[in-house]
Amino acid sequence: MSSSSSSRSSSASSSSIYHPDYDDDANDLLELNHLAAIAAVNEAVKLIVGDEATSSRQTRRTPKSRNRIVAHEKLVNDYFSDNPVYDDNDFERRFRMKRRLFLKIVEDLEREYEFFRWTHDARGVKGFSPLQKCTSAIRQLAYGTAADATDEYLQMSETTSRECFTNFCEGIIHLYMRRYLRKPTANDVQLLFALHEQQHGLPGMLGSIHCMHWDWKNCPVAWRGQYHRGDHQGPTTVLEAVASYDGWIWHAYYGTPGAVNDIVVVNQSPIFNDLFEGKAPDSSFSVNGRQYKHGYYLADGIYPKWTTFVKAYRYPTEPERIAFTERQESARKDIERAFAMLKSKWHIVKYPARAWTKKKLRYTMYTCIILHNMIHEDEGFANYPFDESWVTTDDIEVDISEEERAQNVNEVKNIKVQNNVRRGVAARPSLKPWKPRRGYGVFQGVYKRKTREAAKSSKRGSKSMATPMTIPTIDLSPFFTLGDEYGRKKVMESIAEASAEYGFFQIVNHGVPIDLMKQAMELSKTYFNYSDEMKRDCNVKLDAPLPVPTGYSRAPDDNEYLVMLAPQSPANILPNNPPHFKETLEHMFKYFVKTAQILESIINECLGLPPDFLKEYNNDRSWDFMAMIKYPPATDTENIGNNGHEDNNVITIVLQEDIGGLEVYKNGDWIPVIPAEGTLVVNVSDVIQVLSNKKYQSVTHRVVRPKGRTRHSCVFFYMLQGEKWVEPLPKFTQEIGEKAKISHSPHSSPAFMVRKHSEIARGKARMLKFYFKLRFQIVLGVAARPRLKP
Numbered sequence: 186m187s188s189s190s191s192s193r194s195s196s197a198s199s200s201s202i203y204h205p206d207y208d209d210d211a212n213d214l215l216e217l218n219h220l221a222a223i224a225a226v227n228e229a230v231k232l233i234v235g236d237e238a239t240s241s242r243q244t245r246r247t248p249k250s251r252n253r254i255v256a257h258e259k260l261v262n263d264y265f266s267d268n269p270v271y272d273d274n275d276f277e278r279r280f281r282m283k284r285r286l287f288l289k290i291v292e293d294l295e296r297e298y299e300f301f302r303w304t305h306d307a308r309g310v311k312g313f314s315p316l317q318k319c320t321s322a323i324r325q326l327a328y329g330t331a332a333d334a335t336d337e338y339l340q341m342s343e344t345t346s347r348e349c350f351t352n353f354c355e356g357i358i359h360l361y362m363r364r365y366l367r368k369p370t371a372n373d374v375q376l377l378f379a380l381h382e383q384q385h386g387l388p389g390m391l392g393s394i395h396c397m398h399w400d401w402k403n404c405p406v407a408w409r410g411q412y413h414r415g416d417h418q419g420p421t422t423v424l425e426a427v428a429s430y431d432g433w434i435w436h437a438y439y440g441t442p443g444a445v446n447d448i449v450v451v452n453q454s455p456i457f458n459d460l461f462e463g464k465a466p467d468s469s470f471s472v473n474g475r476q477y478k479h480g481y482y483l484a485d486g487i488y489p490k491w492t493t494f495v496k497a498y499r500y501p502t503e504p505e506r507i508a509f510t511e512r513q514e515s516a517r518k519d520i521e522r523a524f525a526m527l528k529s530k531w532h533i534v535k536y537p538a539r540a541w542t543k544k545k546l547r548y549t550m551y552t553c554i555i556l557h558n559m560i561h562e563d564e565g566f567a568n569y570p571f572d573e574s575w576v577t578t579d580d581i582e583v584d585i586s587e588e589e590r591a592q593n594v595n596e597v598k599n600i601k602v603q604n605n606v607r608r609g610v611a612a613r614p615s616l617k618p619w620k621p622r623r624g625y626g627v628f629q630g631v632y633k634r635k636t637r638e639a640a641k642s643s644k645r646g647s648k649s650m651a652t653p654m655t656i657p658t659i660d661l662s663p664f665f666t667l668g669d670e671y672g673r674k675k676v677m678e679s680i681a682e683a684s685a686e687y688g689f690f691q692i693v694n695h696g697v698p699i700d701l702m703k704q705a706m707e708l709s710k711t712y713f714n715y716s717d718e719m720k721r722d723c724n725v726k727l728d729a730p731l732p733v734p735t736g737y738s739r740a741p742d743d744n745e746y747l748v749m750l751a752p753q754s755p756a757n758i759l760p761n762n763p764p765h766f767k768e769t770l771e772h773m774f775k776y777f778v779k780t781a782q783i784l785e786s787i788i789n790e791c792l793g794l795p796p797d798f799l800k801e802y803n804n805d806r807s808w809d810f811m812a813m814i815k816y817p818p819a820t821d822t823e824n825i826g827n828n829g830h831e832d833n834n835v836i837t838i839v840l841q842e843d844i845g846g847l848e849v850y851k852n853g854d855w856i857p858v859i860p861a862e863g864t865l866v867v868n869v870s871d872v873i874q875v876l877s878n879k880k881y882q883s884v885t886h887r888v889v890r891p892k893g894r895t896r897h898s899c900v901f902f903y904m905l906q907g908e909k910w911v912e913p914l915p916k917f918t919q920e921i922g923e924k925a926k927i928s929h930s931p932h933s934s935p936a937f938m939v940r941k942h943s944e945i946a947r948g949k950a951r952m953l954k955f956y957f958k959l960r961f962q963i964v965l966g967v968a969a970r971p972r973l974k975p
C-alpha cells in the first residue's frame with residue numbers, strides 16, 4: 186500500500202490541497218525543525234546509553250493473519266448489500282451521513298486517489314477495499330476513537346488505519362474544499378441576506394462569528410505555554426468560524442494557539458482579506474433608506490468595532506435598543522449551534538486531540554467542517570447552488586496599490602459606520618415588538634428531528650413537520666452531465682420534496698443560456714417603453730384561437746403583456762422592434778420547452794409513474810405560451826401586481842427581474858422568492874396536482890409590485906392541450922385506497938389568466954367530447970402506460 190504522499194493520482198497532486206488562506210507553511214517549518222530536534226536527541230540518548238531498541242530483533246513482528254476479504258464481505262453484508270443487516274437509521278447514526286453520500290465520497294476518492302483503489306500488495310494478496318478504508322476513517326472522525334479500535338471488525342492494523350485517516354482527510358479537503366468551504370459568492374451573499382432578513386429580521390446580515398477551542402492533549406511540551414490559557418484545563422487550539430442560520434459554516438480559520446483571545450485571532454485570520462483587496466463580491470445593502478457598503482457578521486462584545494461586525498448594545502435602556510439587543514443575542518446563537526452540531530457529529534473534535542502535529546489537527550478540523558457542510562446540503566438543510574466552473578474570489582488575482590488597500594482597510598475598520606449600521610437596524614419599525622418566528626429557537630431540534638420526521642411523514646403520506654424557510658434552489662447540472670447518476674438521484678429527491686412541500690422551487694444550471702435570458706429581459710424593457718401607438722401594432726385580436734389571445738395588451742390594472750405561442754404558430758403577433766426581440770423570444774421559448782420537458786420527466790419518475798407517461802399524455806405542444814409582463818410600480822394604496830392565484834397548466838417557469846416580487850403562500854405566510862442571476866422559478870401547477878391527487882401541490886402565489894420601480898418578468902406556461910381530461914390517477918386513489926381529493930379538471934378553474942377570455946365554454950365543450958374516451962382509458966389504466974412512441 187502506498188504512502189499518503191505518493192498515493193495521490195497525478196491530477197490530484199497538481200493543485201494545492203490547502204486553500205491559500207489556510208496554509209501555514211511557516212509554522213510547519215517550525216514544527217518540522219522541532220520534531221527533527223526531538224529525533225536527534227533520541228538518537229543521541231540511544232547512542233550514549235547503548236540502547237538496543239534499534240536492533241532488528243525488536244522491530245521484526247510476528248505477522249497477524251488478518252482476513253481482509255472476510256471483513257470486507259461482513260461490512261458489505263452489514264451496510265451495503267441489497268438487504269443489509271443494519272437499516273438506514275443505523276447507517277446514518279454510525280456513518281453520520283446517508284448511505285448515498287457516503288458511497289459518493291467513496292466513489293470520488295477511489296477515482297481520484299490510487300490509495301483508495303482496491304489493489305494487490307507485493308505478495309499478490311488483495312488489499313483493503315475502498316469501503317473498508319473509508320469506513321475506518323469515518324469511524325475515527327465520528328467516534329474519536331483510537332486508530333486500532335476497529336481492528337477486529339475491519340481487520341485493519343493501527344498503522345493502516347492511520348494511513349486511511351490521513352489519506353481520507355487529504356482527499357476530502359482536496360476534492361471538496363473549493364465548494365464546501367468556500368467564501369460566499371455573489372449569489373450566496375444575496376441568499377444569506379434573504380435568509381437572515383427573514384429569520385432574524387436583520388438586513389445585511391451575512392452570518393455570526395465566534396471562536397471555539399479544541400483541547401490538545403498531545404501538545405509538545407515546548408509549546409504548552411503558548412497554547413494554554415488560564416480558563417482552560419490544558420493546551421488548546423482555536424477555530425474561528427462563521428455560520429449562517431441554517432448551520433452552514435462559511436468561514437473557518439483554524440490553528441491559532443489557545444492562549445490568544447478572539448481579537449488576536451480575527452486580526453490574523455484571512456476573513457476580510459478579499460474586502461481589503463477589493464475583490465469580495467458586492468455585499469452592499471440598505472436599511473432605513475441608507476446604503477451600506479459591506480454586509481456584517483454578528484459578534485459578541487470582545488470583537489472590535491468594525492463596519493463588518495454588529496454587536497449588541499452593552500447596557501441598552503431605550504426600548505428599541507433593548508429589542509435590538511435581544512434579537513442580536515438570540516440570532517448570534519447560530520454559530521454556537523453550528524459548533525454544537527460539529528462536535529456532536531464528529532466526536533474527534535469534541536474530545537482532546539491526540540495528534541502530535543498541527544498539520545494533522547488542521548487536516549482533521551477542515552475535514553470535519555467540509556463533511557458537515559456536505560451532509561447539511563445532502564439532507565436539504567442548506568441550499569446554496571454552486572458550479573465548479575464558477576469563478577470564486579480565490580480565482581481572482583488583484584493588483585492594487587498600497588493606498589487603495591489602506592483605504593479599504595480603513596473602510597472596514599470604521600467605528601462610525603459600525604455604529605450607524607447598528608442604529609439603523611435597531612431603528613427599523615419592524616423590529617418592535619420582538620416576535621419570534623415559528624420554529625425559531627427550536628432549530629436544533631428541527632435539525633435533529635427532520636430526517637426522522639420526514640421518513641415518518643412520507644410513510645403516512647402527510648406533510649413534513651419541519652418548516653424550512655426559503656424556496657429551495659436546485660442545481661440541474663447532473664441532467665446535463667453524462668453518467669452523474671448520484672447527482673440525478675439527488676436532484677430528483679430535492680424536486681420531489683419541494684413539489685410536495687411548496688409546489689415551488691428555483692433551478693440553476695438548467696440549460697437556458699444566461700445571456701439569452703438577460704437579453705430577453707433587456708429587449709422586453711425597451712419594448713414596453715415604446716409609445717402606446719407603437720405597441721398598438723401588435724394589439725391582441727379578441728377572436729384569437731385557443732389557448733390565449735396572442736400579442737400586446739394592457740390590463741385595467743395597467744399591467745402590460747406581450748403573449749406568444751410556440752415560434753411556428755401562425756397566431757403569433759410579435760413586434761419587429763426592437764431588433765432581434767422576436768428571435769430572442771423565439772429562442773427563449775424553445776429553451777423553456779426543453780427545460781419543462783426535463784422537469785416533466787423528473788416529476789414523472791418522482792411520482793413513480795410508468796416511464797414516459799407524462800410525455801405521452803402531454804404530447805401536444807400547441808397550447809404552450811409565454812408572456813413578457815410589465816408591472817407598474819406600487820402606488821400608495823395598491824402594491825399587488827397579480828393577486829393570489831394558482832396556475833392551471835402543468836408546469837410554469839418564471840424569469841423574474843432582480844427586484845423579485847413573486848411570493849408563495851405557505852401556512853399563513855407569504856414566502857418571497859428571492860431572485861438570483863441565472864435562476865429560474867418553477868412551480869408545479871394544477872394538472873400535476875390533480876393527477877397526483879394533491880401529492881404535489883399547485884400552490885397559491887402572487888406578485889407584489891415594488892415601490893418606485895417597474896417590474897418585468899417572463900413567464901412560460903407549459904400547458905396540457907385543453908381537450909385532454911384530467912383526473913387523479915388510479916395510482917394515487919383506488920390503488921392505495923384513497924379518495925379523489927379533486928374531481929374536476931383544472932381547466933375549469935377560474936384562477937388562470939387565459940380564463941379571462943370567452944373561450945371557456947368552447948374549451949369545456951371540447952373537453953367533454955374527449956372526456957369519456959380518455960376517462961375510459963384512465964380508468965382501465967390504459968392511459969397510465971405509454972402507448973405511443975415518440
Ligand SMILES: O=C(O)CCC(=O)C(=O)O
Pocket residue numbers: 814827832839840841847886887888898899900938
Ligand atoms: O410575473 C411573475 O413573476 C409571475 C406571474 C404569474 O404568477 C402568472 O402570471 O401566473
Ligand SMILES: [Fe+2]
Pocket residue numbers: 830831832837886
Ligand atoms: Fe402564476
